Amino acid sequence: MSEFAGNGFLVFVVLLGIVVVTQLIRLLGDAVGGKLAVDGVLAMLGFSAMNYLPVLLSISLFISILLTLSRCYRDSEMVVWFCSGIGLTRWIRPVMWYALPVVSVIALLSLVLSPWALKKADEFKSKLESRDDVATAVPGTFRESKQADRVYFVENLHPGSNRVGNVFVQSMQNGKLGTMVARQGLQETLPNGDRFLVLLNGTRYEGVPGQRDYNIVEFERYALRIDSVPPKQAQPYSRIMSTPELWRNPTTWNLSELEWRLGLPISAAILALLAIPLSYVNPRAGRSLNLVLAIVLYMLYSNMISVTNAWVGQGKLSPGIGLWGIHVAMLAVTAVMFYRRMTLSSLRRVWSK
Numbered sequence: 001m002s003e004f005a006g007n008g009f010l011v012f013v014v015l016l017g018i019v020v021v022t023q024l025i026r027l028l029g030d031a032v033g034g035k036l037a038v039d040g041v042l043a044m045l046g047f048s049a050m051n052y053l054p055v056l057l058s059i060s061l062f063i064s065i066l067l068t069l070s071r072c073y074r075d076s077e078m079v080v081w082f083c084s085g086i087g088l089t090r091w092i093r094p095v096m097w098y099a100l101p102v103v104s105v106i107a108l109l110s111l112v113l114s115p116w117a118l119k120k121a122d123e124f125k126s127k128l129e130s131r132d133d134v135a136t137a138v139p140g141t142f143r144e145s146k147q148a149d150r151v152y153f154v155e156n157l158h159p160g161s162n163r164v165g166n167v168f169v170q171s172m173q174n175g176k177l178g179t180m181v182a183r184q185g186l187q188e189t190l191p192n193g194d195r196f197l198v199l200l201n202g203t204r205y206e207g208v209p210g211q212r213d214y215n216i217v218e219f220e221r222y223a224l225r226i227d228s229v230p231p232k233q234a235q236p237y238s239r240i241m242s243t244p245e246l247w248r249n250p251t252t253w254n255l256s257e258l259e260w261r262l263g264l265p266i267s268a269a270i271l272a273l274l275a276i277p278l279s280y281v282n283p284r285a286g287r288s289l290n291l292v293l294a295i296v297l298y299m300l301y302s303n304m305i306s307v308t309n310a311w312v313g314q315g316k317l318s319p320g321i322g323l324w325g326i327h328v329a330m331l332a333v334t335a336v337m338f339y340r341r342m343t344l345s346s347l348r349r350v351w352s353k
Helices: 002-032 038-074 077-083 087-128 241-249 252-278 287-313 319-352
Strands: 141-143 150-157 164-174 176-189 197-209 215-226
Touching: 002 252, 038 087, 038 252, 038 287, 087 241, 087 252, 087 319, 141 164, 164 197, 176 215, 241 252, 252 287, 252 319, 287 319
Parallel strands: none
Antiparallel strands: 141 150, 150 164, 164 176, 176 197, 197 215
């Protein structure tokens, strides 16, 4: 049990690190491109990582059992096991004692926590997109307003206050391009709720691009209205709906999503059993052959689950067959591999006598 858990923890940490790094790179790219606020990167990273946890735990469970039992074969411990008259099926009980708590966590994540994380991520992203232009301004970066009629640039922020330093604002009004540069700026809110960006001690340049008749006006105080952005309502779709909501609204795509969530813990338990016969190592064939076969079977199993779920969503396959068909088929493959491995072990014992 301890060796199972140790290998599983190491595999999970490595896979989680890869997912976190790749998601962080993607989110930072969105932040640089203006699609996501910088202060929302860590929150979105946490929600995204929670969504991947069921799959990562399933892979870690499968690989940890495979590595542990393969080590037993390489160190000839399985030879002693079989020579003692104990069959391969006696490994099912310790493996399932290790696997069932992990499968329970996968079920909790898949049915409850992952949909909650996706919903919160969608709401958080909508909230960030609904913030006004000044609130999303990043020092040292040009930002375009959501109405695409202004460009903002702020050189620095004053911590603990609503003031900014060295502000640049460019806007188009009545066919004329207006550019304002100010040493300071601040936000003001009127009693009626209207908000303004107030520029202090600056200069405004206004004119038509390509012509020389520009107006230059110096000012001590210039107020720009900040248009409020109504909060976006999160669009309900099957991935962010809770499991009871999917059950109460049995559309084809909702049933497809429900089958995906139920299929994750079921497939994890089946993979844990499948790892027992797959762990066999033949020294003459090399140590990596069983790993290659295990990866191929896992990819085939995972892809077939996705394909059957898509067919259920498109109405090409009934929900019952879509949920149980591929899992029953993989159970049959597992039973065949158990039978084949046990038969070969029995023949070797007979030949050795």
